[in-house]
Structure formats: C-alpha cells, structure tokens
Amino acid sequence: MRRLLSNCGILSDGDTEYRYIKKGYLAIDGDTITYIGESKPDGEFDQIKDMTGKLLIPGLVNTHTHSPMCLLRGIGSDLPLQNWLFDKVFPIEDRMTKEDILAGSQLAILEMLACGTTSFSDMYMEPEMTVGAVSKAGMKANICRPVQEFDGDERPQDNYRVKESLELFDKLNGADNDRIRVDFCIHAEYTCTEAVARYYGQLCREHGGNMHIHLSETQKEHQECIEKYGKTPAKWFADAGVFESRTMAAHCVWVTRDDMELLKEKGVSVIHNPTSNMKLGSGFAHVQEMMDMGILLGLGTDGAASNNNLNMFEEMHLASILHNGYTGDPTIMRPADVFRMATLNGAKIQGRVNTGKLQVGMRADIAAINLDAPHLYPALDVLALICYSAQGSDVCMTMVDGQILYENGEYFTIDREQVMAEAKAAVKRLYGI
Amino acid sequence: MRRLLSNCGILSDGDTEYRYIKKGYLAIDGDTITYIGESKPDGEFDQIKDMTGKLLIPGLVNTHTHSPMCLLRGIGSDLPLQNWLFDKVFPIEDRMTKEDILAGSQLAILEMLACGTTSFSDMYMEPEMTVGAVSKAGMKANICRPVQEFDGDERPQDNYRVKESLELFDKLNGADNDRIRVDFCIHAEYTCTEAVARYYGQLCREHGGNMHIHLSETQKEHQECIEKYGKTPAKWFADAGVFESRTMAAHCVWVTRDDMELLKEKGVSVIHNPTSNMKLGSGFAHVQEMMDMGILLGLGTDGAASNNNLNMFEEMHLASILHNGYTGDPTIMRPADVFRMATLNGAKIQGRVNTGKLQVGMRADIAAINLDAPHLYPALDVLALICYSAQGSDVCMTMVDGQILYENGEYFTIDREQVMAEAKAAVKRLYGI
Numbered sequence: 001m002r003r004l005l006s007n008c009g010i011l012s013d014g015d016t017e018y019r020y021i022k023k024g025y026l027a028i029d030g031d032t033i034t035y036i037g038e039s040k041p042d043g044e045f046d047q048i049k050d051m052t053g054k055l056l057i058p059g060l061v062n063t064h065t066h067s068p069m070c071l072l073r074g075i076g077s078d079l080p081l082q083n084w085l086f087d088k089v090f091p092i093e094d095r096m097t098k099e100d101i102l103a104g105s106q107l108a109i110l111e112m113l114a115c116g117t118t119s120f121s122d123m124y125m126e127p128e129m130t131v132g133a134v135s136k137a138g139m140k141a142n143i144c145r146p147v148q149e150f151d152g153d154e155r156p157q158d159n160y161r162v163k164e165s166l167e168l169f170d171k172l173n174g175a176d177n178d179r180i181r182v183d184f185c186i187h188a189e190y191t192c193t194e195a196v197a198r199y200y201g202q203l204c205r206e207h208g209g210n211m212h213i214h215l216s217e218t219q220k221e222h223q224e225c226i227e228k229y230g231k232t233p234a235k236w237f238a239d240a241g242v243f244e245s246r247t248m249a250a251h252c253v254w255v256t257r258d259d260m261e262l263l264k265e266k267g268v269s270v271i272h273n274p275t276s277n278m279k280l281g282s283g284f285a286h287v288q289e290m291m292d293m294g295i296l297l298g299l300g301t302d303g304a305a306s307n308n309n310l311n312m313f314e315e316m317h318l319a320s321i322l323h324n325g326y327t328g329d330p331t332i333m334r335p336a337d338v339f340r341m342a343t344l345n346g347a348k349i350q351g352r353v354n355t356g357k358l359q360v361g362m363r364a365d366i367a368a369i370n371l372d373a374p375h376l377y378p379a380l381d382v383l384a385l386i387c388y389s390a391q392g393s394d395v396c397m398t399m400v401d402g403q404i405l406y407e408n409g410e411y412f413t414i415d416r417e418q419v420m421a422e423a424k425a426a427v428k429r430l431y432g433i
Numbered sequence: 434m435r436r437l438l439s440n441c442g443i444l445s446d447g448d449t450e451y452r453y454i455k456k457g458y459l460a461i462d463g464d465t466i467t468y469i470g471e472s473k474p475d476g477e478f479d480q481i482k483d484m485t486g487k488l489l490i491p492g493l494v495n496t497h498t499h500s501p502m503c504l505l506r507g508i509g510s511d512l513p514l515q516n517w518l519f520d521k522v523f524p525i526e527d528r529m530t531k532e533d534i535l536a537g538s539q540l541a542i543l544e545m546l547a548c549g550t551t552s553f554s555d556m557y558m559e560p561e562m563t564v565g566a567v568s569k570a571g572m573k574a575n576i577c578r579p580v581q582e583f584d585g586d587e588r589p590q591d592n593y594r595v596k597e598s599l600e601l602f603d604k605l606n607g608a609d610n611d612r613i614r615v616d617f618c619i620h621a622e623y624t625c626t627e628a629v630a631r632y633y634g635q636l637c638r639e640h641g642g643n644m645h646i647h648l649s650e651t652q653k654e655h656q657e658c659i660e661k662y663g664k665t666p667a668k669w670f671a672d673a674g675v676f677e678s679r680t681m682a683a684h685c686v687w688v689t690r691d692d693m694e695l696l697k698e699k700g701v702s703v704i705h706n707p708t709s710n711m712k713l714g715s716g717f718a719h720v721q722e723m724m725d726m727g728i729l730l731g732l733g734t735d736g737a738a739s740n741n742n743l744n745m746f747e748e749m750h751l752a753s754i755l756h757n758g759y760t761g762d763p764t765i766m767r768p769a770d771v772f773r774m775a776t777l778n779g780a781k782i783q784g785r786v787n788t789g790k791l792q793v794g795m796r797a798d799i800a801a802i803n804l805d806a807p808h809l810y811p812a813l814d815v816l817a818l819i820c821y822s823a824q825g826s827d828v829c830m831t832m833v834d835g836q837i838l839y840e841n842g843e844y845f846t847i848d849r850e851q852v853m854a855e856a857k858a859a860v861k862r863l864y865g866i
Contacts, residue, residue, distance in 0.1 A: 073810070077817040078767050110807035219761070278758035279821070308821040309808045314750070325711035326759060328652070334511050374543035375742045375825075377506070377853070378860045384510040388712070388741035392808075393826035420810065427811045 001046045003028045003402065008051035009371065011382060012036050012358040014058070014344050018336055020382055026056055028364040031177070031401035036360060053372040054396060055382060057339075058357050059118025059365035060312040061346025064212075064250040064271040064300030066124045068096070068104030070111065071426055072305035081218070081280055089305060092430055093125075101126045103426035105133035106419040111310050113139065113406040113414075115392030116367030118399075120310075121248070121271075121300070121350060123185055123212055127168055135176050138405050138413045140365070142350045143168070144185035144212050149196040156199035165200070169207060179401065181210075181351065186242060188214040189233040190221050194240055201242035210246050210351050213237065216259070217251035218282050234259035243268055248349050250300060251276075252290070253283045260290055269296035269349045272341065274318035276302035288323055288332045298349045299341045311392040316342050320387040335383035368397040434479045436461045436835065441484035442804065444815060445469050445791040447491070447777050451769055453815055459489055461797040464610070464834035469793060486805040487829060488815060490772075491790050492551025492798035493745040494779025497645075497683040497704040497733025499557045501529070501537030503544065504859055505738035514651070514713055522738060525863055526558075534559045536859035538566035539852040544743050546572065546839040546847075548825030549800030551832070553743075554681070554704075554733070554783060556618055556645055560601055568609050571838050571846045573798070575783045576601070577618035577645050582629040589632035598633070602640060612834065614643075614784065619675060621647040622666040623654050627673055634675035643679050643784050646670065648703075649692070650684035651715050667692035676701055681782050683733060684709075685723070686716045693723055702729035702782045705774065707751035709735035721756055721765045731782045732774040744825040749775050753820040768816035801830035 005028070010021040027035035027045070035041040076088030096104075101124065112120060119140035122130055127143045134141040145165040149156075156162065165184060173182040184204040186192050204211050216222045216233050225233045234255055237243055243266035250271040255263070263270065272287045291297055299319060301310045319338045324330045347356025355363040369390060371379055376394065379385050398406040405413050427433065438461070443454040460468035460478070468474040509521030529537075534557065545553060552573035555563055560576045567574040578598040582589075589595065598617060606615040617637040619625050637644050649655045649666050658666045667688055670676055676699035683704040688696070696703065705720045724730055732752060734743045752771045757763045780789025788796040802823060804812055809827065812818050831839040838846050860866065 070807075071811065073822060074812070074814040074817040077814055077821065078764050080764055084763070107807055107810065114807065275754060278754040279763065281757040281761045281763035283761060284758060304822075308817065311808065311824070317747070318751075321708060321711040322755065322758070324714040325717055325755070328714045328716060330517070330712065330714035331511050331513055374503075374540055374547065374853070375744065377540065377856060378504065378864075379507070380864070381507040381510055384507040384741065388510065389506060389737075391744070391824045391826050393824050420807070423810060431811075431813070 001030065001402070002044065004041070004045040004048045005051045005056060006040065006048055008368070009055035009382065010036055010358060011055065011057045014340055014357045018339070018383060026358065028402045031363055033358060033360055033362050033364050036358060051368060053370065054368040055371050056358060057116070057367050057369060057386065058343040058355070059367050059398065059400065060116045060342050061298070061350065061356065062112065062117050062120040062300055062310065062312055063248065063298035063346045063349050064273055064302060065108070065120055065122055065310060066303035067108035067120065067122050067130055067310070068101045068124050069303030069305040070108045070310065071100060071104040071423065071430060072303070073308045075305065095430055096125070097429070098126050098129050100426040100430060102129040102133060103422040105130040106414070107423040108304070108310055109133055109137045109139060110411065110414065110416060110419055113137070113398045113411065114395065115311050115313060116395035116398055117310070117312055118365040118367065119346070119350060119352070119355070121183065121212060123187070131172055131180055135180060136413065138179070138403055139400055140179045140352070142181045142183045142210065142212070144183040146185040146187040147196065147200050148187045148191040149193045150191070152193050152195070156196045159196055162196065162200050162203070166203065169209060177401065183212045184209040184245065185212040188221070189225050189236050194236070197237065197240040197242055201240055201245065204245040205241070210248065211242055213242070213247060213249050215249035215252050216254040219254050222254035232256060232259050234262050238262055238266060246351065248298065251282065251285065253277055253285045260293055260295065264293050264295050269298060271298045271300045271349070272319055273300045273302040274315055274322055276306040278318070278322070280306050284322060284326055287319070291337060296345055296348060297341050298346045299338070312342055313390055313392040316387045335387040338387050339383055364399055364402040366399045367395050369394045370396040434463065434835070435477065437474070437478040437481045438484045438489060439473065439481055441801070442488035442815065443469055443791060444488065444490045447773055447790045451772070451816060459791065461835045464796050466791060466793055466795050466797050469791060484801060486803065487801040488804050489791060490549070490800050490802060490819065491776040491788070492800050492831065492833065493549045493775050494731070494783065494789065495545065495550050495553040495734055495743065495745055496681065496731035496779045496782050497706055497735060498541070498553055498555055498743060499736035500541035500553065500555050500563055500743070501534045501557050502736030502738040503541045503743065504533060504537040504856065504863060505736070506741045508738065528863055529558070530862070531559050531562050533859040533863060535562040535566060536855040538563040539847070540856040541737070541743055542566055542570045542572060543844065543847065543849060543852055546570070546831045546844065547828065548744050548746060549828035549831055550743070550745055551798040551800065552779070552783060552785070552788070554616065554645060556620070564605055564608070564613055568613060569846065571612070571836055572833055573612045573785070575614045575616045575643065575645070577616040579618040579620040580629065580633050581620045581624040582626045583624070585626050589629045592629055595629065595633050595636070599636065602642060610834065616645045617642040617678065618645045621654065622658050622669050627669070630670065630673040630675055634673055634678065637678040638674070643681065644675055645681050646675070646683065648682035648685050649687040652687050655687035665689060665692050667695050671695055671699060679784065681731065684715065684718065686710050686718045693726055693728065697726050697728050702731060704731045704733045704782070705752055706733045706735040707748055707755055709739040711751070711755070713739050717755060717759055720752070724770060729778055729781060730774050731779045732771070745775055746823055746825040749820045768820040771820050772816055797832055797835040799832040800828050802827045803829040
C-alpha cells in the first residue's frame with residue numbers, strides 16, 4: 001500500500017539536529033518512508049490522508065517497563081518502598097496467572113498506543129503472553145524473560161529461568177518481520193548470583209543478544225552490593241562479563257563517576273526513568289553528566305505500579321525539567337536531547353537501526369500530534385512544545401511499520417472493549433473486586 | 434435550574450478526609466450543591482444528566498499564574514534565566530497591547546477550562562482585560578494589578594500602579610456574583626521600595642484586601658535582599674507591615690526555617706509552583722515541611738512562559754513525586770494532601786469559603802473526569818489515580834456556579850474559533866509570524 005500524509009508538520013532527521021517542516025508531505029510504501037518534503041511528491045497513492053494541523057513525529061520508544069504491572073496501578077501508593085514491594089506488589093504478583101499477564105499486557109498496549117508509543121522494552125514473567133499481545137496489536141517490543149537466582153548452591157545450568165530465556169530467544173527473536181525481539185535479562189545484582197550472571201552473560205554473548213538489567217536504582221541496593229562484594233553493582237556486572245554483550249541498564253541513579261566511565265567504556269546504554277525514581281524516592285540519575293560523557297541514554301516509564309502510567313510525554317516532560325531543578329541550571333537537558341532519548345536513542349538501544357527518526361528509508365513508525373489545541377498554541381518551538389506543553393492525549397494517530405494502529409480513540413488491530421473486559425476479569429481475580 | 438448528575442463517582446468532603454462514593458448522585462439548585470449521596474434524591478429536576486463512568490471532583494484552583502503569558506509559550510526555552518527574561522520575555526511584554534492581553538487571557542481560559550480549572554489567581558498588566566475574559570467565560574478569578582516601584586525618590590502616593598490597583602479594587606471586587614475578586618499585589622521585594630510596600634500594605638489592610646506576592650523564588654533574589662537590607666525577603670515584607678493583611682506568597686523556594694515560622698505566625702499562605710521552579714532551575718520549595726508546620730499551601734502553574742502550560746494535573750503530579758525524589762522518602766506529599774492544595778486550600782487562599790470541596794451548601798464548581806480510559810484502569814485508589822495517572826485531558830466537563838462551561842471539547846460561553854483567531858492575530862502582532 002502506498003500512502004501519502006499531506007499538509008502536516010514533520011519533525012524529521014535528528015541524528016544531530018532536528019529539521020522541522022511546518023507544512024509538508026510524507027509518503028509511505030508498505031512499511032517504509034519513501035518521501036519527506038515541502039512539496040507534493042509525484043506518483044500514485046492508494047490513500048492520500050489529509051493531516052492538516054497535525055505534527056508527525058517518530059513513534060516513541062519506551063525502553064524500560066513491566067507492562068503487565070498496569071494491573072497493579074495505584075496499589076500501596078505512598079508506602080515506604082519495602083512495605084510497598086513486600087506487602088502489596090509481591091503478594092499480588094504471586095497470584096498472577098498467565099491469563100492475568102496477557103490481560104495486563106493488552107491493557108498496557110491500549111494505553112501506550114494512545115499516547116504515541118510504537119515500541120517498548122519489557123521485563124516480566126510469562127513473556128510469551130506479552131509477545132502474543134504485542135504481535136496481535138502489530139506493535140514493536142523487545143521482550144525478555146528476567147533471570148534471577150537466589151540459591152547459590154544450584155548449578156547455573158540448572159536455573160530454569162535461564163532455560164526459559166534461551167527458549168524464548170530461539171523461538172521468537174525476530175518474529176513478525178522483526179517487530180518482536182527477544183532480549184536477555186539479568187533482573188539485578190541483588191537478585192542474582194555471580195555464577196549465574198557469568199554463565200548467562202556468556203550465553204548472551206554467544207547468541208549475540210542484548211542484555212537488559214536494573215542497575216543501582218536505589219542507594220540501598222548500591223551500598224549493600226559494595227558491602228557484600230567490595231564493589232559497585234556496575235563493577236560486579238562488568239567483572240561477571242555481562243557488559244561484553246550490548247547492555248541496557250535501567251535507572252543508574254546511584255552509579256559513581258567510575259561506574260559511568262565503565263559504562264562508557266563498555267558501551268552500556270542507560271535508561272532514565274524519572275517518574276519512577278522520584279515517586280519511589282530513589283533519587284535523581286545524573287543523566288546530563290552521562291550524556292556529556294557520550295553514554296547512550298534512553299527513556300522509560302518503568303511499570304505502572306511505580307509511575308502510575310505508561311505515558312512517555314510525562315517522562316519527556318520530567319526529564320526536561322527535573323535536572324534543572326536540582327542543578328539550578330535551566331540550560332541543561334534540552335528538548336532536542338530529551339526527545340532524541342525518547343525516540344532515536346531508544347531505537348538504537350533496542351538494536352533497531354531502521355527506526356527512531358523520520359527519514360527516507362526508515363520504517364514508518366510515526367505518531368501524529370494534533371496541534372489544534374489551546375495549550376499547544378503558539379507553536380513557536382515544536383521541540384519545546386512536545387517536551388513542556390503537550391500531553392500524551394495530544395497524540396491523534398499512532399502508526400507502526402506503515403500500519404495505523406490507533407487514531408482518534410479508535411484501535412484497528414485491538415478490540416478495545418474485549419481488552420477492557422479481560423482486564424476487569426483479571427482485576428476481579430486478583431483483588432476480588 | 435435544578436440539575437441532577439447521576440450514576441457517577443463523587444469525591445466529596447476533604448476538610449480532613451475525602452469521602453469517595455463509587456456510584457452516586459449530586460444535585461444542584463442554581464449555583465449550589467443541594468444533595469450528595471448513593472441513592473437517588475427525591476424531587477423534580479429540570480435536567481437529569483447521566484454521568485456513568487465519570488468521577489466528579491471539586492474544580493481545580495490555580496492560585497498563581499500570569500494568564501496572558503500563554504502568548505509567550507515556548508520562547509527562549511533553555512536559556513539562562515537572565516537572558517530568558519531580559520532578551521526574550523521583557524521585549525515581547527513591552528510590545529503587548531491591551532488587545533494582546535485580552536487575547537492571551539482568553540486563550541488561557543480555554544486551556545484552563547479544558548483541564549478542570551474553575552478558578553485562578555492572576556497577576557499581570559492591564560488586569561481589566563483579564564477580568565473581561567473571565568467574566569465572559571463565567572469562570573472565577575482573583576485578579577490583581579501588580580505594584581512595582583523602581584524609583585526611590587517618588588512619593589509612594591504618586592505610584593500610578595498603586596492608584597490603578599485601588600481603582601480596580603473599588604470597581605470590580607465582588608463582581609459577577611463574587612466570581613471576580615480583586616487582590617492587592619506587590620510584585621516582589623526586588624521590584625519595590627520599602628516606602629511603597631509600607632504605604633500600599635497599609636491601604637490593603639484598610640480595604641480588607643488579600644495581598645498576592647512573589648517571595649524568595651530564586652536564590653539570587655533571596656541573597657541580594659539579605660545583602661541590601663540585612664534581612665530576608667519574608668522579613669522585609671513583614672517589617673513593612675504587608676503580612677498584616679491576608680497574604681499569599683508564590684514560590685517560597687529559598688525561605689529559611691525562620692521565614693517559615695514568620696509565615697506561619699502571620700498566617701501567610703504559600704503557593705507551590707513545582708514545574709516553574711524546576712524548569713527555571715529555581716530549586717525545590719520545602720512544602721512538606723511547611724505543611725507539617727500548619728502553613729496553608731496552594732498550587733499554581735505560574736505563567737505558561739515558564740511551564741509551558743496551565744495544566745493543574747501536571748502540578749499535582751509533580752507536587753506528589755518530586756519531593757519524594759530529593760528527600761528519598763516516598764511517603765511524603767500524599768495524594769490527598771496534594772489534591773487538597775489544588776482545590777480546597779486554593780479556594781481558602783482566594784478567600785472563597787463557599788467552594789473548593791463537594792459538599793451540600795457549597796457552590797457547584799465541579800470537574801468531571803472520564804474514568805473510561807486504559808490509563809485510568811484499575812481505579813483502585815482514586816486520589817492516587819488523580820495525582821499520578823490522570824492527564825488534564827481526562828477532564829470531560831467543567832462547571833462553575835452550576836453552569837457547564839466546558840464539555841467534551843465544546844465551550845458554552847466562549848466562541849473557541851474566535852478566541853483562537855484573536856490569539857493568532859496577537860501572535861502575528863507580537864512576533865510577525
């Protein structure tokens with residue numbers, strides 16, 4: 001199918017600078033962008049779609065979340081972290097069935113598509129359920145089976161999570177025209193043993209996989225690692241050989257300058273989760289410093305239990321302003337840099353080289369923002385508008401690989417009412433309400 | 434007119450605890466709430482409005498903004514504060530005509546009504562233009578003519594701004610069935626002289642007025658006052674007698690513990706502007722500490738030039754999470770407290786005793802949130818849902834004094850297209866684009 005999006009604003013390129021076309025045309029052939037410009041391109045189109053008053057941006061990439069946790073939205077708000085986790089989150093998670101995880105993933109996808117997210121990196125149990133939901137929706141995702149090991153006596157090769165992770169990789173990596181990718185995952189230093197990290201890290205390297213980890217999210221985790229091993233979590237992962245694979249490390253709130261140097265040297269990318277880090281009282285990740293060092297930075301929502309939504313516009317907003325707040329410097333974390341974190345960097349972190357920016361030859365992963373809103377006027381600076389003024393709900397269309405998945409409240413690959421009904425059934429099972 | 438809102442969630446009371454009715458009825462007679470309950474009330478109604486799936490909350494009160502500045506949305510983002518102000522903001526403001534200020538106020542009102550704000554406290558030039566826009570819209574606002582004095586030689590009684598402020602008060606305070614209130618205003622310590630502050634503060638007292646000020650927003654302002662006068666801005670205002678009137682002090686980022694004690698003693702209320710304080714790099718106001726001391730706290734967006742919108746949901750969101758971030762304590766700034774800041778406290782700060790909460794006998798200032806959205810499910814905790822999960826756009830209806838001003842994108846007292854056209858004309862005048 002050849003489709004032309006016409007008369008719209010287009011925010012293209014972005015490797016170094018973004019190029020803003022105030023009124024232009026974007027052509028798509030199948031899943032690929034074939035033209036971007038100010039004048040109407042020649043050729044025949046199956047559909048010419050008038051997008052007057054809309055701004056096309058690359059689809060947003062949420063590089064760290066736990067999608068099924070939207071079923072835990074709002075539980076135990078404002079409890080101390082340990083009580084929240086042990087008294088609220090874990091007991092519910094223990095009760096979650098495959099059916100619940102599917103219901104939660106579907107609900108998450110409804111929410112993500114409605115606010116312009118085209119791809120996400122997920123870390124949760126029963127990942128095949130999430131893959132199924134993503135596949136049906138036509139979205140993109142990097143999914144993993146998180147590996148943990150609490151028993152130091154077990155042989156690494158007997159860890160059932162490692163086996164499941166490999167099976168998932170062999171079965172589904174690259175599925176759906178590469179929309180589905182399977183990552184490797186060590187949940188965190190404090191939930192794993194050195195032996196398993198080393199063994200599984202080696203497997204990741206052999207398979208050419210991406211490794212997704214939690215790193216120095218809380219001061220407690222960071223300090224306890226130093227007390228236990230005499231080194232930071234970053235050093236612990238590096239010494240276990242994990243960083244010899246391409247690794248994305250979520251949070252990194254408490255990493256030291258030496259840790260940052262190590263991440264930079266090993267090419268580890270860092271996922272910033274500002275809402276979650278603030279809400280849980282974890283602190284502020286020093287992302288401008290890491291960006292200045294040349295570390296590749298992405299942006300994530302974390303799970304909805306600690307956010308409490310999956311809205312990348314809120315993350316862009318927070319990433320743009322919060323670092324000004326504690327440094328006292330309003331010039332840092334520029335909108336262009338933050339927007340790049342949420343798009344092109346995210347795609348790179350996911351290992352997707354053919355998306356993340358609007359450019360000829362790239363996949364048509366696009367969100368359209370409706371600029372005809374009082375809070376988006378005047379549009380003097382579109383990048384500032386996206387990062388400071390827009391809401392997730394300003395997205396009026398979300399497209400993945402050239403296919404419109406969401407437009408003006410309507411979903412084209414998902415039965416919204418059925419998904420909501422299944423979410424309600426899951427909530428009833430989990431909470432009895 | 435007697436109206437019944439039926440089958441809706443209702444978040445009522447709130448003086449100490451909020452009461453959540455999952456499915457109930459709220460009746461309105463003219464401008465006043467006459468019934469709230471779980472069963473349908475007796476009596477005849479001119480309109481029974483089915484609100485299934487909606488949650489009624491008290492309208493939001495934005496206690497510190499500069500509404501016409503939405504015409505400056507996005508200019509000079511990420512410049513250092515002084516360059517932003519002197520090179521960008523002030524030159525534009527110098528060019529602003531009464532017509533521009535009207536256009537900006539109208540645009541701001543469109544935005545505010547669409548996200549559930551029913552009342553705001555405004556500080557800007559040519560306040561009669563803003564009053565006109567508020568009056569036409571049927572909204573509530575506390576408006577002031579900010580007093581400044583840069584010339585120490587002038588007699589206080591010759592300050593033309595003082596005269597304009599008094600004229601505005603005499604002419605318009607209490608207009609429109611008390612929807613319009615006129616406040617007194619000293620812009621800030623650093624833009625006024627002691628003599629004018631003393632003289633005008635005395636006038637405010639004599640008139641029984643409310644005083645709206647900026648206080649210790651930036652470290653620079655706070656330190657320079659100490660260097661110049663040997664005392665903090667709070668002490669400077671107190672010594673000039675200004676705090677003998679009911680005063681609302683915006684920002685208070687750099688107030689000391691002694692300042693807080695003084696504010697508490699004098700009954701000064703504090704307006705928290707988290708987005709603006711972060712975006713401009715001003716810092717974090719210690720609002721939990723002030724709340725614990727018993728200081729009355731409100732919430733504001735500040736102007737759209739430093740925000741860059743007028744969305745009170747974002748302010749509630751930030752106020753709920755950012756203080757967790759820098760204190761490391763996720764238990765502070767509970768949703769109920771933050772929501773009260775944005776509603777009941779705001780009404781009290783504006784001197785409005787008959788609004789700010791849903792209760793029989795109170796004015797029907799109501800916002801309805803559409804809960805039928807993936808990102809608002811499950812609704813396990815509605816206060817957490819409002820503060821952490823909701824977007825401003827989840828508001829589907831805004832009512833002031835029993836009159837529906839906004840519903841599902843439609844405005845009933847404002848010609849949206851005309852307001853947008855007038856905003857465009859103003860932008861053309863100001864920027865030549």
